Amino acid sequence: MRFSQSLIPTLKETPAEAEVASHRLLLRAGYIRKLTAGIYTYLPLGLAAVRKVEKIVREEMAMAGAQELLMPMVQPADLWHETGRYQKYGPELLRFVDRHNRESCLGPTHEEVITDIVRREIRSYRDLPQNLYQIQTKFRDEIRPRFGLMRGREFIMKDGYSFDVDDEAANKSYQQMFDAYNRIFKRCGLEYRPVEADSGSIGGSFSHEFMVLADTGEDTLVICSACDYAANSEKAEIAAPQADECPMLDLEKVETPGKRKVSVVCEFMEIAPHELVKTMVYEADGIPVAVLVRGDREVQEVKLKNLLGAADVAMLEDKAVFDATGVPTGYLGPVGIKIKLLVDNEVAAMRNFVTGGNEKNYHLKNVNMGRDFEAEAIADLRQITDQDPCPACGAKLGMKKGLEVGHIFKLGTGYSTVMNAVFQDQDGKDKPVVMGCYGVGVSRIVAAAIEQNHDENGMIFPMSLAPMQVIILNLGLKDAAITETAEALYLELQKYGVDVLLDDRDERPGSKFKDADLLGIPLRITVGKRFTKDGVVEIRQRKDGSVEELEPQQVTHRILEIIRIAMNND
């Protein structure tokens, strides 16, 4: 590629809309341009980086025995009605009608379509297993797209689906994908962790997320300091603590005028927040529910959602809380509450705690579950903290921020049952296929790689993802010897299959150096004054700034060597 003839519109200044590093740099380096909120054009270099990720994904999928296909982006609503997800999926599913007034949607994921294919084409256990994937543009009408490629509405995803005869075989498929995913992210040069995760609206029994560790990550991970345990904090289970066996004291009503916040009540009553229990009110699919957690804890809404099997859970506003309970927020308590009551298992083990009095300006002291109120359910409902022990081994936990770049699920027979995707087994009986599904955020990987690898001068791509592996700077356009050498290297490297960009623009050296850094190309060859003087060109590595000077005829050999080593290590 010749820089002078390419569309690589680099910017000196950062566009005002970009906050996070990857978004800023992708815009500045001329990799992407925004069309509208959450929707981007991949310019030539941006697309080249995406293609590198796709190449790795395809190679690893092939190695794992998966086959590529391509499904439609526009899908009929009927299919989604079959699984109930046309309602359940929520507003992220972009719905529209076509000219015949038929309901349709843009595919945010493809369980329905792939299951439809399989139920039509798979007859016998002899046809299984199948593992099918595609790399395709997905559309999810996110409430709030942000961070450039990190959370777009339209994005490129690899989604794969496995179909097996039974659980055991499905587990094997899952494990194969788990291993393949590890290879993919390793080859992409990412620092990542597989973690246990919630399976969200895709459904299924068990899942792992692959998280790139980065401060800008939107998810919080808990990672055990001693064992292998790692989980998304929304999933991380907290064991029920030992029940407090101390004797129950008499219930006491305390006047607490104007004391509503946990901190204020605690100060007023001279207790610590962990001695108080707060009553949070949520709405789960339109039905109000109260949740008790310790005063210093937070409710984990994903756990709540899963417990209730609800599609949508949201905290109620003050006014709605009053409408549902007849009590203003701040004085709510479990004793005599009129709505469904769920209790965090930590609270269930407490004795003699303080709660709201279910009456304006009153709190209750020495409240005890079983004596003073009953719960509809006791469960792990709170957000884990780094003070909690590891659920697997009890050791200390660390918390880290992560970006989700992959997610794999054991789906079981949920989809195949409702969609009647069955095969005839050896015993002659029809059985539902056992499914798994596997996603990689292809465009997000590009952003995540930049998030993890950049400095104040620009991106620093790992060799495996770099849109161009080498940039050659011709610093003497008017100097015949320099230009001939740069051109010859350009042709020779291309001949050996190296992705090389020749900066043949009539720009001053400073601009070329700045742009080369900004673009994040791992290797830079400079042909300039040092060539005129000493007959050498320089090879500089973007990641550590190391420079070696070589005669032109040695360059190709050395470059190929560096690339080979980098591709194996990254």
Place this chain on the structure above:
RNA sequence: CGGAACGUGGCGCAGCCUGGUAGCGCACUUGUCUGGGGGACAAGUGGCCGGAGGUUCAAAUCCUCUCGUUCCGACCA
């Protein structure tokens, strides 16, 4: 969807409060010089100030509505 902010040449911004000639830096064009970390000088091109309505002799500026974008939160395979 709740909270906040912002829309002025391609990009980054000033001007708005206190109404009256639309401005700066970068980029772009031409020329001369320059040529190893975003050069200098000179001369230029380009903007009905997001849109609609209103107030006014007069609106980028004041008012109303609307559209768009971003940030925080909630949401998220």
